[in-house]
Each structure stands twice: as structure tokens, then as C-alpha cells.
Amino acid sequence: MNEAPTVRPIEILMVEDNPGDVRLTREALKDAKVSNTLHVVEDGAAALDFLYQRGAHDTAPRPDLILLDLNLPKKNGREVLAEIKQDAHLKTIPVVILTTSQAEEDVLRAYSLHANCYITKPADFIQFTKILRTIEEFWLTIVMLPPK
Numbered sequence: 494m495n496e497a498p499t500v501r502p503i504e505i506l507m508v509e510d511n512p513g514d515v516r517l518t519r520e521a522l523k524d525a526k527v528s529n530t531l532h533v534v535e536d537g538a539a540a541l542d543f544l545y546q547r548g549a550h551d552t553a554p555r556p557d558l559i560l561l562d563l564n565l566p567k568k569n570g571r572e573v574l575a576e577i578k579q580d581a582h583l584k585t586i587p588v589v590i591l592t593t594s595q596a597e598e599d600v601l602r603a604y605s606l607h608a609n610c611y612i613t614k615p616a617d618f619i620q621f622t623k624i625l626r627t628i629e630e631f632w633l634t635i636v637m638l639p640p641k
Contacts, residue, residue, distance in 0.1 A: 502528040503633050508573065509533060510565055510593075514614065514621070520559070521625035527633040530588040530612045532556065537568025541576060544583055556586055560628070561608075562593040563599060571602060574581035578607040585639040589628060 494566070509515050515533050522531055532553065536542050540561070543550040559577070563570035571593065577583045587609040592599070595613050603611050612628070613623050630636075 502530045503532045503558065503638070504554045504556045505529055505558050505560065506540065506543060507531055507533045507560040508535075508537065508565060508570065509560070509562045511562075514562075517618065517621050518625055521622050522629060526629070529629075529633060530554075533587045536566040537570060537573040539567070540565075540573050541568065545576065558632050559586055559588045560591045561588050563590060563594055563603070571606065574603065574606045574608055587632065587636070587638065589632065591628075 507515065508593060509518070519531055522523055522529055532543065534543050534550075540559075541548070542548050543553045544556075546553050561570045565573070570590065574588055574590070577586065577588060584607070588607075590603045590608045590611040591614055592612075593614050594600075600611050612624060614625065
């Protein structure tokens with residue numbers, strides 16, 4: 494008897510200190526076409542603890558995708574991105590910058606640190622949801638993510 498292979502959920506790490514944005518992201522991904530698990534940490538130091546499985550995150554899964562805000566407490570998103578992309582084990586994880594900054598220097602710096610894409614969060618709820626669904630469509634259904 495041939496059984497269909499078990500498809501594991503896509504593991505997403507969201508590094509975001511705004512509870513409203515986290516709530517909207519959870520809602521947008523709730524009905525995603527691809528099964529996913531959203532893990533949320535609120536600052537850059539916690540993001541690195543999650544990625545390196547330290548402290549309270551010692552059993553954290555390796556994410557398939559990271560949604561990273563730039564303006565974070567403790568360690569900002571630029572520092573987190575730089576550390577991710579300098580680590581041989583982590584650098585293949587796609588990092589989507591999802592931030593309010595439209596500053597050209599932030600965009601250039603994120604790409605120079607090897608961000609996979611840069612998206613500015615809209616203030617409008619409907620547009621924010623639309624962007625999240627587009628991220629979900631592209632990164633979870635179209636793109637082939639690297640193996641773990």
C-alpha cells in the first residue's frame with residue numbers, strides 16, 4: 494500500500510515587537526494554502542537565541558523562512574540579519590525584511606547584508622493583509638526553499 498508522504502508544516506520565524514502586526518500576520522497565515530507554524534520573538538536577542546536554540550528556545554525548530562523587522566529592541570534587525578548571513582548554518586534561510594522604514598539607506602544596507610527581499614509595511618490593515626498573503630503565496634507555494 495502506498496501512502497502519501499507526510500508534509501511537515503513550513504516553520505516561519507517572525508521577529509516583531511508590534512503585537513498588532515503579529516496578530517495581523519497570524520490572521521493572514523491562518524488560512525494559508527500551505528501548512529505553516531508561525532513562531533514569534535519580540536527582539537533581536539531573542540531571535541538569535543531562537544536560531545541558535547539557546548535558553549528558552551533550546552528546542553526551537555530551524556525556520557524555513559524569517560520575517561524580520563529592522564527596528565527592534567535589544568539587537569536591531571540589521572545586526573540580526575548580519576549575524577544570520579555570516580553563519581554557515583543559518584545563511585541559507587531566506588530572510589524577508591518586513592519593516593516600516595522606507596529609507597533608501599535601510600533598503601541598501603539590508604540588501605548589502607544579503608536580505609532576500611525588502612518589504613515596507615503599509616499602515617492600512619487591508620494592504621498589510623494583502624502583502625502578507627503575497628509573501629505567503631510567493632515564499633510558501635512558488636519558491637523552492639532550501640532543505641534543512
